[in-house]
Amino acid sequence: MSKMRFLTGYPPELVERVERLLDNGELAPWLAKRYPERNDIQTDKALYDYVIEIKQRYLKNAPQPARVQYDNQLDLIGGTLGTNTFASRVQGSKLKRKNEIRIATLFRETPPEFLNMIVVHELAHLKEKDHNKSFYQMCCHMQPDYHQLEFDLRVWLTLREYS
Template identity: 90%
Template structure:
């Protein structure tokens, strides 16, 4: 079951179906047919522009991220695909707060739908810090098929981990 570590918590019949597709060699072609395109956002600047555009479209009143970048040091085994950090600093007599969004470098290789899903996830953290009902409602507001994309990303990660 360790080869399916990204699918823990999903119903057993769904996990078994993915395992059958993986064992028969049909999972890769299925994912390629479902998501044929490759992500074109390869630089940190392009990623920043992409995130800013989505933020302006859906979260106009949320604070602007000070930095957005790909990060090759995120722990994929622990499940960290993106982070949203907040740093508070005192400048003069004012307290300045800035946040950074870091996306795992592997998203340069994924279909654009998966990059969109993880960006939506991190942008939702600008409003909701916890993974609660309001957080997932915000994700679904920005990306209506958020939950399906999250599952498909986990399937893609499972295929990638299997080699």
């Protein structure tokens, strides 16, 4: 398995730069300087309130998530940092649709910008199921520096894995 598995698909010169910073012990200080704060949203209730606030600001017509919670079962090895599940159930003569957003527990440790990025990602799935152009446009509408934050999160995950 590659040392830079979270950075596959990025230009080789960028990956080599991150690897050099990691090998020279400069990656942790760089990230700490760039993202000095720690996320203070630690409970499922606080996470739910945070997600609903962002949803109301940007996606008023999207369905309301029935549950939002941290999930320590999400598999970082498989690359899953958050999930958005939809379930349809028959209740009497009506079809009820309910969705849940689960965020990997490791986001309790991340800077708030990374939590915001994953929340924006999962909220965008309320409107767009696939990772297509309109999905990423929606992410960038809610979080203008979405792509930079996604890259920096991948760098943070790399550092976390090799520290």
